[in-house]
Each structure stands twice: as C-alpha cells, then as structure tokens.
Amino acid sequence: MPFRTLDDLDPSTPAGGKRVLLRADLNVPVRDGRITDRTRIERLCPTIRELAEKGARVIVCSHFDRPKGKRVPEMSLKPMVEALSTALGRPVAWADDCVGPEAEAAAAALKDGEVLLLENTRYHAGEEKNDPALAAGLAKLADAFVNDAFSAAHRAHASTEGVARLLPAYAGRLMEAELKALDAALGNPARPVVAIVGGAKVSTKLDLLGNLTGKVDVLVIGGAMANTFLAAQGHAMGRSLQEAEMHDTARQILDQAAAKGCEILLPLDLVVAGEFAPNAATRTVAADRVPDGMMALDVGPETVDAVEARLRRASTLVWNGPFGAFETPPFDNATVTVAQAVASLTASSGLKSIAGGGDTVSALKHAGVADRLTYVSAAGGAFLEWLEGKTLPGVAALETA
Structure with a gap:
C-alpha cells in the first residue's frame, strides 16, 4: 500500500x-x-x-x-x-x-x-x-x-x-488494518459488492450515497432515510419520519444509480406502529401502504429475505447504519437478523464484511456479532468520510508518493 x-x-x-x-x-x-x-x-x-x-x-x-x-x-x-x-x-x-x-x-x-x-x-x-x-x-x-x-x-x-x-x-x-479493510471494501474489492446504508436522514449521507452508487453493485437503503425514498416515489408513509425537502434529491440518486448500473434495494415491507415505544403493538405492511397515523420503525421479513438473497451472491459487504430503531425492541429485529446472516456468511462462504460508524458498531454488538465480521471499524467520522470518497489528511500525510 x-x-x-x-x-x-x-x-x-x-x-x-x-x-x-x-x-x-x-x-x-x-x-x-x-x-x-x-x-x-x-x-x-x-x-x-x-x-x-x-x-x-x-x-x-x-x-x-x-x-x-x-x-x-x-x-x-x-x-x-x-x-x-x-x-x-x-x-x-x-x-x-x-x-x-x-x-x-x-x-x-x-x-x-x-x-x-x-x-x-x-x-x-x-x-x-x-x-x-x-x-x-x-x-x-x-x-x-x-x-x-x-x-x-x-x-x-x-x-x-x-x-x-x-x-x-x-x-x-491499527491504522494499517483500517486502510487494508477499506481498500478491500471499496478500493479493490472482490465483486459483487453490496452496501447497506441506514440512518435517519438522507441529507446527512448525500456524499456517501453519491459515491457508493458508482462503487457498488447493490445499494441497500434502510432506516428512516428509506422512508424519504419511498415517499419520493409517491408512497403514503403515514407519520413516518422522512424529509419532504429531499424528495427531488432522492429521485436524482435513484436516477444516478440506474445510469451507473447500481441496483438500489428499498424496503418491500415495513414494520409499523402507532407509537415509538418498547414492545409497542406492531403490524407489517407493504412498503407503499403505511396507514395514516402509523409510522415505519423497521423493515419487514420480505425485505430481510431480499437483503439476504443479495448477500448470498455477494463477495464484499460494506455496512453503515441500521435498518430500524434497533435500540428499542421489537424494532431491532431486521438489523439483528441481517447481522447474524452476515456473520454466518462471513464464516461459511468467505464474505468480506466491513462495517463501521457509531450506530452500526452498537447494532452489531447488540446482535452479538461484532467480533464475527471481517472488520468492524470504530472510527466513526473518518470511516464515513472515507466511504464518501474524501481525502483524509492524516492518511495523506503518510503516503510515500
């Protein structure tokens, strides 16, 4: 290197x-x-x-x-x-x-x-x-x-x-291990490459989404940011958290991905509730049919199956952000299920699984698999900026040429 x-x-x-x-x-x-x-x-x-x-x-x-x-x-x-x-x-x-x-x-x-x-x-x-x-x-x-x-x-x-x-x-x-893992993730990855990006807001991950559409084969979008994409496609989202002002941007990202040959996988079904509270009563509905007064707080089993199907065909996974409000059961189900599948594929089929970001690390620990992926970065902002394609000054200063 x-x-x-x-x-x-x-x-x-x-x-x-x-x-x-x-x-x-x-x-x-x-x-x-x-x-x-x-x-x-x-x-x-x-x-x-x-x-x-x-x-x-x-x-x-x-x-x-x-x-x-x-x-x-x-x-x-x-x-x-x-x-x-x-x-x-x-x-x-x-x-x-x-x-x-x-x-x-x-x-x-x-x-x-x-x-x-x-x-x-x-x-x-x-x-x-x-x-x-x-x-x-x-x-x-x-x-x-x-x-x-x-x-x-x-x-x-x-x-x-x-x-x-x-x-x-x-x-x-540690720096060497981080840089080798990130190079394996996006620099010179084994393909196909799947990226999972979750989180609350599209607006905070614009650079990340834009960079990944040109780097990966499949981009899975979860978390509340997926609600913004679904709403941008005209789907009713009830009281779900979403950014109405980002609808045009979401559509542009979808168009950009299509032009680059990157498949974007949005939720197919959602777990909804009338209140965001531990062990709240939930329903699973189609992603385009969130009832009035309800909010999407996790993705459903059909979406989990679709994600796992992509992962079984993948050689590399980059993961940043959970699927749902994992800190509050039962809205941790999708994140935990996918995390356990990733750990299993890492062990059984040689999937190179690289994950990072504060919420992601916490979610993987919650799922009990943080030590079973290929590499889990604790770097937070630096990990995110690398995925965004930005030059990191502290790394650039170490380069030999």
Whole structure:
C-alpha cells in the first residue's frame, strides 16, 4: 500500500532505541470518572507492544473531548495512565503537557522499551488549527512519528497531519488494518459488492450515497432515510419520519444509480406502529401502504429475505447504519437478523464484511456479532468520510508518493 508501516521502521539508533511519537485515539467514553468502553485502548496495544519490544521509546499523544485550547481538569488524559498500563501489562509514565520543557524532559528520561503518555493535545488551541509551532513542538520530542489513530485521520490537526510532515511518518498496526479493510471494501474489492446504508436522514449521507452508487453493485437503503425514498416515489408513509425537502434529491440518486448500473434495494415491507415505544403493538405492511397515523420503525421479513438473497451472491459487504430503531425492541429485529446472516456468511462462504460508524458498531454488538465480521471499524467520522470518497489528511500525510 502507498504508505510506510512499522515494517519500514527501524526502531534503533546508534545511541539506543528511537523515540517514537505515537498518535493514538484515547478519546474513550467516560462516565462518572470511569471508562465505560476500553475498545480503543485495547486496539492500540499491539502497536505499542511491538515498538516497545523492539526497543523503541514510545511517546503516546492523543486528544480527549473538546477542551477548546484550555486546561479542563475533567478532560485530562491522566486517568488513562492506569488503564493503558493495565492493558499493556507494563508501566506507563506521565507528562503533564504534550509539548514544552516538561514533555521534553519526560521524553528524554525514557529508556529503551519504556512508554510515556502526554497530556491532552487539545489543551493547546493550536492543535485543531494545525499550528506549525505546536507541530514543531511535538516533532522535537521524537525521531519518528507513527499514526495509529485512523479515527482522527479526517482532521488536519497538529498531532495528525502537521507533525507527520516534520518526521519520518509511518502507519501503526491499527491504522494499517483500517486502510487494508477499506481498500478491500471499496478500493479493490472482490465483486459483487453490496452496501447497506441506514440512518435517519438522507441529507446527512448525500456524499456517501453519491459515491457508493458508482462503487457498488447493490445499494441497500434502510432506516428512516428509506422512508424519504419511498415517499419520493409517491408512497403514503403515514407519520413516518422522512424529509419532504429531499424528495427531488432522492429521485436524482435513484436516477444516478440506474445510469451507473447500481441496483438500489428499498424496503418491500415495513414494520409499523402507532407509537415509538418498547414492545409497542406492531403490524407489517407493504412498503407503499403505511396507514395514516402509523409510522415505519423497521423493515419487514420480505425485505430481510431480499437483503439476504443479495448477500448470498455477494463477495464484499460494506455496512453503515441500521435498518430500524434497533435500540428499542421489537424494532431491532431486521438489523439483528441481517447481522447474524452476515456473520454466518462471513464464516461459511468467505464474505468480506466491513462495517463501521457509531450506530452500526452498537447494532452489531447488540446482535452479538461484532467480533464475527471481517472488520468492524470504530472510527466513526473518518470511516464515513472515507466511504464518501474524501481525502483524509492524516492518511495523506503518510503516503510515500
């Protein structure tokens, strides 16, 4: 691939291990001072361990939340020291800043194989402005830069893009895995390719839908955004959530897909209810016959069968967004059923299944299959922007040509 990885990084110098600045994403969910999901920490560990075991002196930097250039105690990365140390099984040192005398002294004190965590990069206003002075301050700490934060790669910040222009730059193992998975999904995929796109609004996924119609063979549209497409075709949608102002755009997307030879699969039937509430009374109706006073909250079994039929013929699946309001049973049925079918096909027929986006990851965990797909990205916005065909600054800065 057109970027350097850890395979290209010699961790040694004549004087000992290289000082390696590692951009991580430790922006993990915290409630009442406790980390509620350690997935990002655990996914970071292989890169840190590999570097440390080869003798590098690893300096970890990350943002956390949005302090907007100020020192907000509740947004300090210091609580991550213990969590990262536990996950790595080795001590982690701490510096109360990410640049300047304290950070420089802490970095200089490292011995081969040791790990240091720096304070929140967003405590400096220059981080989100990609300030050259802040980037230079970060570069001063190290001999090489490794970016393992694909989830922050869509931002041209000092710690993601700026510093990568000042030091020899490499992709960490997590970044490498993300880029390989996305290349398999849309760059050089095995065909046929099916994409599942769900979510509430067409307006938030225009770029995604437009890019996918030229990349995939079948585009399955679910979630409330499917209501907008159905309404644009003149179907009665009752009280279903939909965007009336997007009807013309929806029709244009359908025309664009037809011109590019991309099949769009819209719901054939819908699960409707008079209220959006747990275990509400439901009916299954044809997609063009939502009764007045009712709202569509999931797709029905005929639609699920049609999706599974496409998946059985597919070689690659890209999935972003659930089919229904999966957080509230029984409107999770279609998402769970399709997710389990995807997991089964991944194991039995070699389907390359790549999924990502916050709601998608939550839905796959809800279905109990998040660890049974080929790759599940926790990157959120960066994953979505890649699917939209946009250049990610943090990735572009790693490219070798």
